[in-house]
Amino acid sequence: MGNAGEEVHELADVDLKQATLHTEEVVITRLTEEDVHRLSRDSLTIKSRAGWRLAMILFVQGCNQAGYGIDWAVIGGINALPALHTYFGFGYSGSTIGVINALMTIGTVCGAPFLGLADVVGRRGVNFAGNVIVIFAALLQAWSKNTEMFMAGRFFMGFGTALMSSSQYMAEISPIHLRGRLVGIFGACFQVGSLGMTGAMIGLTTLEGNYSWRIPLLLQAGLALVVCSTIYFLTPESPRYLVKVGKRDAAKHVIAKYHTTSGDIDEPLVNVVISQIDESLENEKALAGAWWDYRVFFTKRVGFRMVVLTLYSIFQQWNGGGIITYYLTPALIMVGIKKPMEQLGIQLGSTAIYFVFTLFGSYIIDKFRRRTLIFAGLISIIILQTATTITSWQYSVNPTHAAAGLTILWVYSFQVCSATFIATMHNLYPVEILSLALRARGMGVYSFIQGAAGSVQNYGIAVCHKDVGFILEDATSVEDLAEQRAARSQKGCCSVDHECLGRRAEQREQERLHESQGH
Template identity: 55%
Template sequence: MEHVESNTDALTDYKNAEAYVEEVAIARITDEELFNLSAESLRWKSWTGFRIFLIMIVQGCCMAGYGIDWTVIGGINNFSTWHAFFNFKDTGTTIATFNALMTIGSVCAAPFLSLGDVIGRRGVIFIGNFIVLAAAFIQAFSTGIPMFMAGRFFLGFGSALMSQPQYIGEVAPTHLRGRLVGLYGACFQFGSVFMSAGLIGLGTMTSNWSWKIPLLLEGFFPAIVCGTIYFISPESPRYLIIKGRKEEAAMVIARYHTTEGNNPDHPLVKAVVQQMEDSISGATNMEVWDWRGFFKKGARSRVGVLIIYSIFQSWNGGGIIGQYLGPACETVGITSTTAKNGFSFGSTLTYLIFTVVGSFIIDKMWRRHLIFIGIGCIILIQTAITILSWQYTLHESKSTAILTIFFFFVFQACSATFIATMHNIYPVEVLSLSLRAKGMGLYSLIQSAASTVQQYGIGVGFEKIGYKLWVVYIVYNTIQLGLSYFCFPETSALSLEEIDAVFETPGVKPVKMSLDIKKAQKEHDRLEAEAALNGTPAM
């Protein structure tokens, strides 16, 4: 079989060339050898597969804990005992501030995510889980609103550090990356389902323990992570490469990417290590507080995409169903605490199921198509909810209320399938290795800031204009859909390092470059198929 030039060599050649020829660059980077080699090197039913499973259990606990954190406040907001203890209503500035403080904590923690390049990815995850564990006790045993607010802030601070999809993206075998990152994101909903189910039963209690127990359970999964992470989860091989610990990185890749599990001289190990080394060669912003690399020409496009995407993720309207489902139900006449918690449980379970579904289709569809379909569905569903809520204000029909709740569930299904799985993988793919730790910190910072505005705005908005708040999101999501077409490049079926070409090829915009690459890949596959039918070697 004819030898095909490696992606790494090709990227190095054309990036260093004085003249740029777009067609040559495209032809060189359509190679999928690394992906195929990864698939050939690992048999899932092996000890290596079991070790990956254990990693997913531990890291999944991080996201499950995060899911509990975001579910608790919306659930106990339906409990009269909680409102009586702190003396406030279920809408307005107090509950909005409680929600906002968690995202403010996340904003403040975001710069510290870059410590992943100093103490390792595991170190940051451990610290985050420990802070969440402490915050759970602070909230549960608060004696007043100021103390509870402090607990919410530290909860957000720790949550930002403990949920790191980049770790899964860096440890996972190349051919499993999309699926594992998608399943990692689904664990958020597992935690939410776990908590939502508990809230249904706790809602029948009349003592203050009805809201204290959920707050204490915020520390359940973080305690598991703190006790197991250094025994089960390896350090990221990319971090080890950054620190010059090449031999350790090779052993991690061998142990978790190959069936053999102990051969650092395996062809896949050499290829992955070489690719990582080439990716960070010449990087100038590896110091933890050095952000100059974000202002370089190639990096500016990445940062722009990251900023827009993080805002879009936060402002699509999902927060209404997430943290304000109770008030949303009240707009169509559903006021029972048990009913609202039951709907919350069903909504969260729906999201979990369809997030898992999304994790299995994410590598079968283009990233851009997932974004377009997801936003388009959300616009249609929000329009339906607005019309039905308006009709309920005119007639107060039970069937209208039921249909509105049905569309809440449809919203969750579409959001989970097409948008949620992208949340944890697209930002990682957009960022180069040298920018990744700081870039994910920036992503968390912007997303948390946007969420702070949204959470506060929803709380006040429901109090002021009720169901009409949906109209604001319809208009916004329509604008978002148009901007997505022009701003978001395609990243599917490209290794994390090969995406450098999309952003760093001179003279071509990232979206156009990514689409040209996809066309070239399609043509390459067609020629290979024809060659196989004719019995001739592929060119």
């Protein structure tokens, strides 16, 4: 009788557990997105060990993003250093500088297909490999003996950068209610790196010789070295990757440790997040494939997401930011600002503004719909790009300091709107529109299209600066433009005579180089 009673109790316990489990599954399926946000918010206190662990993750991944920002600041800044042009023998704009700038994005195009390896070796593994390549590329650039060696360094820099799947990782590891804000702060780290390096560039302009440009290129390896040293100690693997490869218990421990204050795997939030991951994998099971198989993106089922991803990738590159980043120096020369210290100072101010408003954008991103912010940014960018074009054209017709000042104002205003409405989206929106089964390969597609569009932009702008006449390389001051107009009048033509003005450009370049060598 005693044994029979124990069996009844055991059966009752089993039935109770099954009923409880079934009840939890029903509750989970009934949870709305707002309910999940509330549950996530209630499960985590920022001022806790879990909050500290999230800060460490943000530090490591922020170094990734800051390193990318350093590269943009270095390439934009060293273009203002005469020593670089003296050593390699190319001008401030034109096909050579265009190829150098485009090689970064060409490297991204070539590296993007390998981002699918994140589904094989994990998010951290691909990230680590990318940073190792960046260190190699930085050393190659810094100790370049000729233009070809420098170009190879630019290519490998882009290849390594493509493998840094940090935005995908941050979106997957962040607590649901903090995802937009943490990804936004992560994006702002780009400006931290750019801001710090731009400030360093101002100091490095006082150096004589080739160290003025070699040191900034060498510093690009610094943050990549930090990431390689800490990524396996301070950051966990993505729980979504762990579930995907069958490591459910490990995924539960990661969610409990980083998403809850208690760290208990029995917290309701843990089961909710795991269930969401399971549901995503189940719904997209037919779309799963090898890391190198991208055919699924050309099927009818994924076609709409592919179109959105393509359009957003192109928009991210062709929104005008590349002109400010890579070609701010010749643009400033156009409006009469030709001293390297002044150019770098304006670049520093532009970067600081972008950083501040990127943080503001990360604060408001969860208060508005994604598309609302994107369209607000798109409209403001169109208006400000048009204003910049008009005032810079007015300066070329009637070179006044007022027109030059307005051009700089529009550039700064562009940075404000781009940072507020768009900057955070670049790291969040592409990840959110891709399901878990498609995410690693989808981000590879995103990087590929982004790199291809960037290559066209970076090379095309450089050639336009030199040959089309939108920004005249030989126009270094108001007086230069006056001389150009006089030359055109004497020849009886209304367009730029490049044969006539080419000699003037060459003379100006020689004068600048002679002056820098004299100092």
